[in-house]
Amino acid sequence: MQNKQVMMINIADNILITRADFEDWEELKKSKVGNWWNSLAEFCKHAPVSPNVMADILKMPELRAQIELTKTNPNGWVEYATGKGTSWYFKESKAREWLENDYAKWRLFYLERYKGKHFQNT
DSSP: OOOOOOOOOOGGGOOOOOHHHHHHHHHHHHTTOSOEEOSHHHHHTTSSSOHHHHHHHHTOHHHHHHHBOBTTBTTOOEEOOOSTTOOOEEEHHHHHHHHHHTHHHHHHHHHHHHTTOOOOOO
């Protein structure tokens, strides 16, 4: 009789994803080197505005297209929350730079174009 090894996997501790999703995740992981703020509240500690207003500014489609970290935009610095129970992530160095150099113009753009509109997570 031969000895055979059997590997048991506890499904509760593992998830299955497609190879394409795994490869996308690997690419994004490479761009996550450095210090990150792990919530909108943490980001807003460094901003002159409340988290609700900042979330609306950051969700503007014109800005989101530039700053969202994706496979096609590896220079992005924001990973948006994907729903309830998920968090925002901000690459600290780029976030600080944006707050210092670009926040004021985007706030003005938001006030002029959207006049206080609230954006949903997309």
